[in-house]
Amino acid sequence: MSKLEKLQSEKKSGSKAKILLEVKNLKKYFPIKAGVFKRTVGWVRAVDDVSFFIRKGETLGLVGESGCGKTTTGRTILRLIEPTAGSVHYGGNDLLAMSRGKMNKYRSKLQMIFQDPYGSLDPRMRVRDIIAEGLRSAHVGNKKERYEMVEQYMEKVGLSKLYVNRFAHEFSGGQRQRVGIARALIMNPELIVCDEAVSALDVSIQAQVLNLLDDLQKEFNLTYLFIAHDLNVVKHISDRIVVMYLGKIVEIASKHELFINPLHPYTKALLSANPIPDPTIERKDRIILQGDVPSPANPPKGCRFHPRCWLAGPQCSQEEPPLIEVKPDHYVACHFWKNMEDQN
């Protein structure tokens, strides 16, 4: 059996375990440097003690506003950024404890699609080389076999194979994003981290790409970690949703549960701020949060949301609420989640 076939057949023999990837106590602090000698004067706690898991075959949405740490979480899992602490269990191994060399063996299984379809493709490479690059570095097949695979996968993502010799600038935004998808898919991954994969696209094109991701998930039994700020997109594509605020997870629930019965005030505010494309609906329930998101370099004590929260009590500024499972598969980090439930 050639390596190529082996790579393709491996998927079927993958583990039957329900949980594909488990993230535990993940932390990423970025140093703030100042002065002539670039001394570290503080830390930006971009991701601060985050734990969640992804089930095989599901799409886990990760939402939050800019600066909440969602992108950093995605990148740290794949070790595109080295984490400060924590573990990521995948197939019985801790990805974060591995040597770089060993980690590279797992890279084909864990792929990423980036936000910016302009910045993420090398302008000097032809499309077939962009898509084949991962195969080449994983030493799969010879050049001819690799190019054959490229053509096959280009058709899978809806690109004509006549375009193999084109450069990235000759494509539209939607087509570039398809190139990015083909590049991830050709490695036969189990998990794809989609970091704002459709945010830069126009709505009509966005729908095309979302449908494509959906089709591919079914065909290849893929698992997605779908990072986005657009609640509607996340709701459409996800099975479960994680909401982050200022480096912390505030709530995890299935999408229906989350939209109907949000138990964290921040989730509720986020959902109510989301404009509905229907002029006949009046948003009487809209909660307009006061102020801005505080800086992650100097987060508030206790619950990080308390300065903007309308439910906050004295306890909230002292004690950080842990993320607890309050119902099957519904996790929330709020002292007053019961009050929230009554309000809903």
Add this chain to the structure above:
Amino acid sequence: MANENMLLQVKNLHTIFHTEDGTVEAIGGVDFEVKEGETLGIVGESGCGKSVTSLSVMRLLPKGIGEIPQGEVIYKGKNLLKLPEKEMRKIRGKEIAMIFQEPMTALNPVYTVGDQLVEMVELHLGMNKKEAYDYAIKMFEKVGIPMPEKRIYSYPHELSGGLRQRAMIAMMMSCNPSLLIADEPTTALDVTIQAQVLDLMRALLKEYNSSLIMITHDLGVIAEMAERVAVMYAGRIVEYADIIPLFKKPSHPYTVGLMRSIPRPDVEVDRLDSIKGVVPDLFHMPKGCRFNTRCPYTTDKCFEEEPPLFEVEPGHFSRCWRYAEMEELSKHWESGE
């Protein structure tokens, strides 16, 4: 249409660009009007000409590249396109103010936000420095910037995105303009901040009885803000209607497709509809209807002749040959991936 509370009328506006590769028509024959106190939304995807329309109205097209060969922009009875530049300068900022998508690039990074506001009110309202600074503090307070007496000494980079957009709005409203043009004012903001800014804009418009042209690609924002909407595609207005009829009875296939392709928070679908293909580029516009390369309802006529704007119902216009059948046709949509 000589209505007394008519503020702005744009008639048959054409804008062309002279590029290295030749001359292209960015918008061709755009008509719309804005009444006093009214909010007009312009929706469309990138490259449809919505920003060019606003720049044409303000006469801010790049010199020597952009040109308006034809059309009229009548503001309070005066054709702005015929005004000498000196007169136009008195209109910009004072009468018609503009808010841009990215306040970071619209604000001058080497002056404090207070200085920039003060400059405007000194110029247009003839205040002296002291008065102007007091006025700046008042405006900052009005738009909900905390600690305004300190913030006016901040540079744009020292403010967060939301505060920057508020400072921008304070600046725009400071001369009490009759018309505001907001080009994607909340696109760069997070949803909770977007809700704050939209809320603020609504309150100020009401207080000052100003009109607004809101340019956006977001149908959700349009549904919340606009009373009347122009949908643009490839340099044309393809549909023009009041907000409720537009959403209830979209009468152009592009509008239908646009509404079907967005994931909605209140409706759940297994699969999104999408509009096949991409926007044609300006150098290679198809013959006939400009949407014919992507439309699922084309007939032979659509490839031969460009449709005019038909009146579907009083005040509801559609640029489609099959506008009358659209309600029936739109029950079925071919995504054709």
